[in-house]
Amino acid sequence: MSHTKSTYFFAFIIFLFFISLASAKEQGLVVSTNTLVTDSGSVDIQLTLINRGESAIYDVQPMIHFHHTMAMMSKIAQLDPGQSITLENKDHPIVLRSGRYPLVIMTNYKLMKEEKSHTQIHMDSFYFREELESSIAGEIYSTGNSNESSLEITLKNNSESFKNIRLMLLLPYGLIADELGQMMGLTLRGGQEKRIKVGVKLKEGALARVYPVHLMIEYGEMLNHYTTEIASEIDFRSFQERTAIIPSLGAFVVLIVIIVIAYFRKKIALSL
Numbered sequence: 001m002s003h004t005k006s007t008y009f010f011a012f013i014i015f016l017f018f019i020s021l022a023s024a025k026e027q028g029l030v031v032s033t034n035t036l037v038t039d040s041g042s043v044d045i046q047l048t049l050i051n052r053g054e055s056a057i058y059d060v061q062p063m064i065h066f067h068h069t070m071a072m073m074s075k076i077a078q079l080d081p082g083q084s085i086t087l088e089n090k091d092h093p094i095v096l097r098s099g100r101y102p103l104v105i106m107t108n109y110k111l112m113k114e115e116k117s118h119t120q121i122h123m124d125s126f127y128f129r130e131e132l133e134s135s136i137a138g139e140i141y142s143t144g145n146s147n148e149s150s151l152e153i154t155l156k157n158n159s160e161s162f163k164n165i166r167l168m169l170l171l172p173y174g175l176i177a178d179e180l181g182q183m184m185g186l187t188l189r190g191g192q193e194k195r196i197k198v199g200v201k202l203k204e205g206a207l208a209r210v211y212p213v214h215l216m217i218e219y220g221e222m223l224n225h226y227t228t229e230i231a232s233e234i235d236f237r238s239f240q241e242r243t244a245i246i247p248s249l250g251a252f253v254v255l256i257v258i259i260v261i262a263y264f265r266k267k268i269a270l271s272l
Contacts, residue, residue: 028053031105031122041094041128047105048086051079058110059117065104065170067093068183098129099225102216108173119172121212123229132224135159136188136217140232149234153196153215157188165219169198174206200234208236
């Protein structure tokens with residue numbers, strides 16, 4: 001085996017290893033939306049759920065968060081591998097202001113009938129009349145342990161004028177926040193940066209795992225509407241669970257070292 005071929009071989013092994021790790025994290029449920037808006041502002045949301053996994057998914061319950069309202073969609077008792085179902089919802093307030101509007105689909109489901117629910121959060125948005133971009137930017141960082149965590153939210157007004165913004169923190173099933181559980185109003189002066197700290201806990205009986213979190217930021221100005229969405233996650237796993245991959249990586253490194261040593265021993269033997 002030439003040096004170039006051996007390099008490709010080792011790279012291919014590494015590629016397969018990390019692909020297998022990524023595949024192990026896949027949950028199978030794929031959520032997508034198609035939003036139709038009329039000239040008068042009526043909104044038609046078409047939600048498609050697909051099971052890309054190899055096993056059935058149970059008790060699939062989507063919820064649509066849109067324009068300060070929440071709509072509970074029909075529960076799907078079982079979604080088989082490869083099966084696709086499209087749901088439609090038109091029961092929303094009309095949009096009046098031009099601009100961008102957020103759309104959040106929070107879907108609870110079970111991988112086994114008797115287990116705790118998982119939550120997938122799908123974020124999308126659509127424009128009405130004009131493609132207007134928000135002046136509010138932000139980031140979310142999480143800190144904490146396996147029992148309690150904190151979200152550190154940083155918001156920045158990148159414009160020269162003040163903005164009266166509305167915040168809504170969306171948490172999946174199993175989490176509860178001490179603030180921002182409902183919509184919160186906030187004023188940012190031009191160029192101002194503000195930090196907000198929110199405590200988040202596991203509900204009783206909830207599993208200690210990685211949870212997605214999303215923050216919606218909206219504000220109106222004149223006849224326009226603006227939106228910013230920020231996504232992050234909170235890890236409630238113990239230190240041992242977070243580092244569980246290290247033994248696998250160690251074994252993989254040892255395997256690579258053995259292969260490399262064997263390769264060069266053979267190369268030296270052939271050169272003698």
